[in-house]
Amino acid sequence: MKRSISIQTLQRLPIYLNFLKELSQNKRMNISAKCIADNLRLGEIQVRKDLAAVSSGGKPKVGYVTEDLIKDIEINLGHNNLHDAVLVGAGKLGKALLSYDGFKGYGLNIVAAFDVCGDVLGSNDSGKQILAIDKMKDLCERMKVRIGIITVPADSAQKVCDMLVESGILAIWNFAPTHLSAPENILIKSENMASSLALLSMHLIKNIDSKKGEMDNEE
Amino acid sequence: MKRSISIQTLQRLPIYLNFLKELSQNKRMNISAKCIADNLRLGEIQVRKDLAAVSSGGKPKVGYVTEDLIKDIEINLGHNNLHDAVLVGAGKLGKALLSYDGFKGYGLNIVAAFDVCGDVLGSNDSGKQILAIDKMKDLCERMKVRIGIITVPADSAQKVCDMLVESGILAIWNFAPTHLSAPENILIKSENMASSLALLSMHLIKNIDSKKGEMDNEE
DNA sequence: TAGATTGTTAATCGATTAACAATC
DNA sequence: TAGATTGTTAATCGATTAACAATC
Numbered sequence: 001m002k003r004s005i006s007i008q009t010l011q012r013l014p015i016y017l018n019f020l021k022e023l024s025q026n027k028r029m030n031i032s033a034k035c036i037a038d039n040l041r042l043g044e045i046q047v048r049k050d051l052a053a054v055s056s057g058g059k060p061k062v063g064y065v066t067e068d069l070i071k072d073i074e075i076n077l078g079h080n081n082l083h084d085a086v087l088v089g090a091g092k093l094g095k096a097l098l099s100y101d102g103f104k105g106y107g108l109n110i111v112a113a114f115d116v117c118g119d120v121l122g123s124n125d126s127g128k129q130i131l132a133i134d135k136m137k138d139l140c141e142r143m144k145v146r147i148g149i150i151t152v153p154a155d156s157a158q159k160v161c162d163m164l165v166e167s168g169i170l171a172i173w174n175f176a177p178t179h180l181s182a183p184e185n186i187l188i189k190s191e192n193m194a195s196s197l198a199l200l201s202m203h204l205i206k207n208i209d210s211k212k213g214e215m216d217n218e219e
Numbered sequence: 220m221k222r223s224i225s226i227q228t229l230q231r232l233p234i235y236l237n238f239l240k241e242l243s244q245n246k247r248m249n250i251s252a253k254c255i256a257d258n259l260r261l262g263e264i265q266v267r268k269d270l271a272a273v274s275s276g277g278k279p280k281v282g283y284v285t286e287d288l289i290k291d292i293e294i295n296l297g298h299n300n301l302h303d304a305v306l307v308g309a310g311k312l313g314k315a316l317l318s319y320d321g322f323k324g325y326g327l328n329i330v331a332a333f334d335v336c337g338d339v340l341g342s343n344d345s346g347k348q349i350l351a352i353d354k355m356k357d358l359c360e361r362m363k364v365r366i367g368i369i370t371v372p373a374d375s376a377q378k379v380c381d382m383l384v385e386s387g388i389l390a391i392w393n394f395a396p397t398h399l400s401a402p403e404n405i406l407i408k409s410e411n412m413a414s415s416l417a418l419l420s421m422h423l424i425k426n427i428d429s430k431k432g433e434m435d436n437e438e
Numbered sequence: 439t440a441g442a443t444t445g446t447t448a449a450t451c452g453a454t455t456a457a458c459a460a461t462c
Numbered sequence: 463t464a465g466a467t468t469g470t471t472a473a474t475c476g477a478t479t480a481a482c483a484a485t486c
Contacts, residue, residue: 008453010421014413019398032467040398045455052469060461060468078420092315099311102396106416146423170426171419177321179238179259187422189415194233196408197325200390201297202229203406204365207389227477251443264479271445279444279485 005076009050014106015040016050017073024066032063079107084145085173088160089152090115090130093175097151099126111143116156133163140167147171154178161188224295228269233325234259235269236292243285251282298326303364304392307379308371309334309349312394316370318345327366331358335375352382359386366390373397380407 005013019040020031033048040047051058055072058064074080082104087094090113097103098113113124114133123129131139139145148164150157150172157176164172165182174180174190182188224232238259239250252267259266270277274291277283293299301323306313309332316322317332332343333352342348350358358364367383369376369391376395383391384401393399393409401407 006453007418010417011411011414014411014417015398018396018413022397034467041400043455046453048468049454049470056469058468061466062462063467077417078424083420083423092318093312096311096315103412103416106413107420108416146427147419171422173415173419177237178241179234181260185426187419189418191410191412191415192230192233193322193410194237194325195230196392196410197322197327198229198233198296199226199408200366200392200406201302201326203390204302205297207404208365225477253443262479265477267444268446268478277444280442281486282443 005053009053010077012042012046012050013054013073013077016047017070017077020066020070020073024070029066030063031066031069033058035063077107079105082107082109083147084109084111084143085147085149086111086136086140086145086164086169087113087149087151088115088133088136088164089113089150089176090117090124091151091153094149094151095124095126097149097175098124098128101126108147110149111145112139136163137167140164140169145169147173150174150176150180152176224272228272229296231261231265231269232273232292232296235266236289236296239285239289239292243289248285249282250285250288252277254282296326298324301326301328302366303328303330303362304366304368305330305355305359305364305383305388306332306368306370307334307352307355307383308332308369308395309336309343310370310372313368313370314343314345316368316394317343317347320345329368330362330364355382356386359383359388364388366392369393369395369399371395 016036019036023031033051034044037044037047051064051069054076055064055069057068057072085108087098087110090098094113098110103110110128113128113130114136115121115130116133121130121132146169148169150160150164152160154176157174157178158180161172161174161180161182165186170185171187172180172182172189174188177194180188180190235255238255242250252270253263256263256266270283270288273295274283274288276287276291304327306317306329309317313332317329322329329347332347332349333355334340334349335352340349340351365388367388369379371379373395376393376397377399380391380399380401384405389404390406391399391401391408393407396413399407399409
């Protein structure tokens with residue numbers, strides 16, 4: 001049965017999807033929540049609840065038909081309708097994202113890139129055009145683009161953000177290491193490398209310190 | 220006063236740090252939790268609690284000395300001791316990360332990159348060496364490298380992960396869009412682009428649908 | 439002093455986990 | 463049928479928020 005999907009569940013769905021796709025290379029088969037959970041090292045009940053939120057194809061003792069489950073997850077992730085996006089900042093990271101052809105599989109279609117800098121204009125390896133930024137608003141409005149990707153340096157990110165909002169963008173994917181402000185109705189998802197690194201560092205510090213201090217008492 | 224820091228708090232610390240650094244361009248000044256909260260659109264109490272977990276420099280009515288608070292956060296993030304890392308997969312994304320010189324500011328130092336593919340060997344724009352992957356284990360052991368960054372395609376990510384573990388790596392930052400398995404004591408942090416995209420798509424679907432269906436009742 | 443802001447203790451909220459009934 | 467696996471309802475857990483006392 002279908003209920004409203006929590007943010008946590010939503011963020012786990014792509015992980016399930018990924019696993020299921022790898023698994024079912026053109027073999028029709030069944031899969032249980034427990035099997036998924038064990039492979040992904042998640043809780044069995046959590047997986048079961050997540051799956052129940054997106055699919056009603058589960059059969060006791062049998063599990064889900066992998067193929068059908070994939071479809072149900074894709075529907076819930078909105079992968080059936082592709083969203084157009086523009087990317088701003090054709091530096092190294094920007095170009096890397098432009099060239100990555102896996103985004104279409106996630107429902108994202110980057111239609112064009114923009115940059116202020118003259119020498120990157122033209123087109124990318126990927127064949128995608130890199131345009132001068134003053135053409136952005138016009139293009140976004142004409143093509144009704146709703147997603148903007150920011151890959152400029154931190155100090156110009158807010159300016160770019162404002163321009164995207166001005167161009168009618170509703171959701172922003174920010175790779176610049178800075179906080180962005182935008183109107184309430186605009187969703188900003190920052191890819192926070194520093195937060196990820198904090199997690200890694202902390203793990204090391206805990207591990208290395210605990211080895212170093214094996215003779216010490218804990219406080 | 221200092222307590223153990225929750226994962227959530229830990230992940231917000233870099234955001235505060237970033238804001239504080241932008242703010243205090245060589246001006247000594249005070250700042251309150253409320254001011255930070257308002258600027259970053261977070262809850263005032265949440266910020267206050269986070270700050271209390273890392274610093275004891277807060278003074279009623281005055282707030283924190285920005286400079287001192289920055290130092291306290293940096294200490295808690297382990298930015299004082301730089302961690303060495305190796306990167307595997309010198310494709311577009313790998314090269315982009317290699318060239319980004321901001322990681323040192325987050326406590327990460329990429330010492331070398333590895334790749335199977337012959338034609339990328341040599342060195343990057345960044346001046347960092349790109350070596351054949353069979354030299355990885357030796358280098359990691361000699362330099363006691365503890366962090367590995369995976370930027371290879373999904374289908375070889377698990378193999379690379381195994382090699383990193385074999386090389387004595389303790390924490391893995393994974394950019395390949397796939398799930399990785401490793402022993403319990405190894406931390407794997409996957410940069411999950413698909414999860415982020417799911418969030419963006421969902422926001423658009425909700426927004427666009429609500430506009431489309433303005434005449435409909437909600438269920 | 440008065441009042442702004444801190445730090446802490448208690449209440450709320452939401453997500454995860456556990457327990458169990460339903461069913462193929 | 464028996465039993466594995468689902469889906470749901472209740473209990474637990476942790477994080478956020480609220481309330482308030484402490485203090486510069």
